[in-house]
Amino acid sequence: MKITRILAALALLAGALAASLVAVRAEQNQVWTGSLVDASCYLTDDSQSGNEHMGMKECGKACLKMGRPAGIVTPDKKFFVLVAPSPDIAEYVGQPIRVTGKLRNGSILVDKLEVKKPTGWVAVKLSAMM
Secondary structure (H helix, E strand, C coil): CHHHHHHHHHHHHHHHHHHHHHHHHHHCCEEEEEEEEEHHHHHHCCCCCCCCECCECCHHHHHHHCCCCEEEECCCCCEEEEECCHHHHHHHCCCEEEEEEEEECCEEEEEEEEEEECCEEEECCCCCCC
């Protein structure tokens, strides 16, 4: 009887520990690579992933400069909205990016955004968000 209680308590403790490890892991920064897109145009037509689309040159750049949301499309075609100041990253629409941040409700809370240049990954300065 006493052994059964001890084993039950250990099983509950192991379950609680496993659940807390999953929660901690979800809060850790992750890294995604892909292409920077204007989320509005991409969600309207997922073939619109560059900067020139909808019959307009620099459409994506113009939309992000106005504050419309940005997104990342990964090589396996997964799409995430980026929670970051869009005007700060507008000039990089259609370019390869690497994002470090936390995944929350299907969006990435961006801590760091880098753009691929011939010399390697270059960090983009992001304005402080409120």
